[in-house]
Amino acid sequence: MKIKRSERLIDMTHYLSEHPRELVSLTFFAERYASAKSSISEDLVIVKETFENRGIGTLQTVPGAAGGVRFIPGVRKDQAEEALSVLSEQVSRSDRLLPGGYLFMTDILGDIHLMNHVGKLFAGAFANEQIDLVMTVATKGIGIAHAAARYLGVPVVVARRDSKVTEGSTVSINYVSGSSKRIQTMVLSKRSVKQGARVLIVDDFMKAGGTAAGMKNLLEEFSATVAGVGIFIESEQEAGEERLVEDYISLLKLRSVDEKGKTIQIETGNYFDRVSSFLKQ
């Protein structure tokens, strides 16, 4: 039975959203909807236009027999600004202030709507990069990693602080946490990263960058390439302090914390300095 255009558009939208950056052939859709390829092509033009108009992303067309279409999630600049302002407002709420000037972030990292924003922002920032994997270190970055990976259509690998029997053989490195100067260990299962893989490193927080640098070193052991580093919140650099990682994209920047006055000053990170390609407005 031939499927109506409206049904095709709805199902295509859903299918493509769940399979970002995956090459889907016209034949696949033609068979799925028992429709002519010419109709499918027309549908895809409509989907592409709407995805772009609505700031969902774009469709890349790959011509030829092995060709098809690929949904690349993206954001418009105004959407990115809006998302960053939502995130910034959440992070700067004064009730997150913990003794010692720490911030309580667990609720944000577990909020799937906020994580969707974060995932989309990272996917948009790295839309033109080839990325095979998203990597983070346990525990707090895992939600961010899954969100980014979902919009990038790639798997997540998680480095751990300790080795567990269920990880099989592992590669372990020692690194110096930049801010506390303590020696820490990071362990990654040998099977989890293939040689030559292009990896996006993400984490929830970066101060001196020791953990991110540790992940970079660990990836070197796998002969993998760092395709990018995405940080949710970076802290203001202290005078004379050197960042161990220079090339990163941060969504937010923690400018200052006033424990007595109970205020948290948050501003946008380097996102708009580093990211130049957005969906058209």
Added chain:
Amino acid sequence: MKIKRSERLIDMTHYLSEHPRELVSLTFFAERYASAKSSISEDLVIVKETFENRGIGTLQTVPGAAGGVRFIPGVRKDQAEEALSVLSEQVSRSDRLLPGGYLFMTDILGDIHLMNHVGKLFAGAFANEQIDLVMTVATKGIGIAHAAARYLGVPVVVARRDSKVTEGSTVSINYVSGSSKRIQTMVLSKRSVKQGARVLIVDDFMKAGGTAAGMKNLLEEFSATVAGVGIFIESEQEAGEERLVEDYISLLKLRSVDEKGKTIQIETGNYFDRVSSFLKQ
């Protein structure tokens, strides 16, 4: 400018998919598309029909002034069978066998497509339950928790083995791991669960059920209610062994592991015994 039906259908599908179980008013869509509510109602009939036909879920209509529409993700029985067979095939691959009869599962837990299946299966199983939160314990269940939470439209909370300064005040319990009989600790930030919250507990693996029982006990300290327990893989019960948690839904069951013969026997868990409502075929 009035928006065409095709564009409305595409954007609605995307919007609803990203906001599962959230009540969206007709006015919201009417303003978003500068269209009459009567047109929006017609659109929603088409979306509902397609979501049901395609096994994406259904739309619940809430009548009245404060009403609107709610997207409830779901699965058809044949899709659940298909998803479970994909998962089962992945888990039973003989190269996952580690010394000691352990299974390497890290790649599966980081595979967002497989996690989408898992999330959808749990969301379908608990589609008719009121759920406010998904809870798991660090580290391996976190990907599953985020996947389930995404389809249920609720936040994730993660209990930890140790207390960290960034968690603020915490509640901690000791519990006996059912299989190893060791005493373990589980810690949850005080702010993360509200009194009376209805919580879905998920985990990657269950043997005697000590960890799941620990999470249940921990939730009692918060006066929260366990709305359900979802387990990715349960292991075969040994003779005379008692399960510490009886009321759970498992996707898969690990029947046996033959280290010498390098085989892993996996079958479907109790999913179809416990879950009775599916989308119509």
